[in-house]
Amino acid sequence: MNSGDMDEGASPESTLEKLAYQFGRTYDSYLATEAGLTQFWSSSGNGVVSYAQIGRYLHVQGGLLCNPADRESLLREFHAFVRQQRYCVTFYSVVEDDLPLFRQCDFQVTKWGEEPMLDLANLTWAGGEFEWVRRQFNFCHRQNVSLTECRRENHSQAEWDALLDDIRAVAAEGLKSKPQRREIWFFNGRFDPKDWGRRRLFLARGDSGHGRIEGFLVCLPFENGSHWAVETYRHRLDAPRGLVAFMIHQCVQTLRSDGVATVSLCLCPAVRVEVLPNDSWLVRRGLQFGFNYASIFFDLPGEYHFKSRFRPRFVPRYICHWPHASVRSMWSLVRLSGVLTLDYRKLAVNLCSRFWRRKPRNLAVPPSTDAHDGR
Secondary structure (H helix, E strand, C coil): HHHCCCCCCCHHHHHHHHHHHHHCCCCCCHHHCCCCCCCEECCCCCCCCEEEEECCCCEEEEEEEEEEHHHHHHHHHHHHHHHHHEEEEEEECHHHHHHHHHHCCCCCCCCEEEEEEEHHHHHCCHHHHHHHHHHHHHHHCCCCCCEEEEEEEHCCHHHHHHHHHHHHHHHHHHHHCCCCCCCCCCCCCCCCCCCCCCCCEEEEECCCCCCCEEEEEEEEEHHHHHEEEEEEEEEEECCCCCHHHHHHHHHHHHHHHCCCCEECCCEEEECCCCCCCCCCCHHHHHHHHHHHHHCCCCCHHHHHHHHHHHCCCEEEEEEEECCCHHHHHHHHHHHHCCCCCCHHHHHHHHHHHHHCCCCCCCCCCCCCCCCCCCC
């Protein structure tokens, strides 16, 4: 990296944060700033790719972080580095506009899923389509729940540490209902990172804001702050019904008042993974199998159902592999994320619960590509 092209006196960490904030294009762009990732800097120092490594497999977090005019040169330099080192690399949540760049470098492109977006300019929460959201909000409001933002600069170190201890306790309680032994990483952000940067933390409390923390929500910026992602949310097991919908509703209201244009609800994997020319049959079938049959490990149908209740605009996202996807590259991602690092006792409890459930879940089903109109 040519440090002369960075802001004078800026550290690589602060430059990375600035690039993720300014030039990130999807919900996970700001996750590129998290600890545990390695950075590849362009020769000019004006662009960066953050990745996690498992053996010879590189998994890129946040995409190409640079000025749009520099994306092609950054990708070509990174691609040359990958070829020279004989690595295999995977980019996630690639936007449709960037696909020609990846295809020029012979990347294999596969549909990954769709990112639900709320366009705030005309969002009123009125009408029958938002009746469910209003019902969740009204119930929590009657329970005297309120959502407030906690900014790092308004708290002493001791106060902030106490807040983080509280949200760790909430997160640990929520993990009890999941089969994993620990929080899934890489696709999910850490809720207590070493450096908060421009993340925004919202806390839901009972007793009109004076009670215990019932849940929390963390937002990440991208597109120069015009877009924010509701990236992490957790709640206590005995929190009021509809708390997550309440938190998202109130958070969106706050962001709109701040002039934010769009809020992302983060990726819905495996949604409308139609066949693409020369895509990975292995990844496509794996995603379809996961959506239809593996909800005990990660509830993709339930996640789509919940996010669809906010009536978002769904935007396609892609995975780009080089030279191609393989069983080993997919397994390295499983190892990296920890999605199959299981607590077998909790897994058995979840299986029994589903077996004895008397009624099947009535979940929304993604419409076909032909019927999909973006809402």
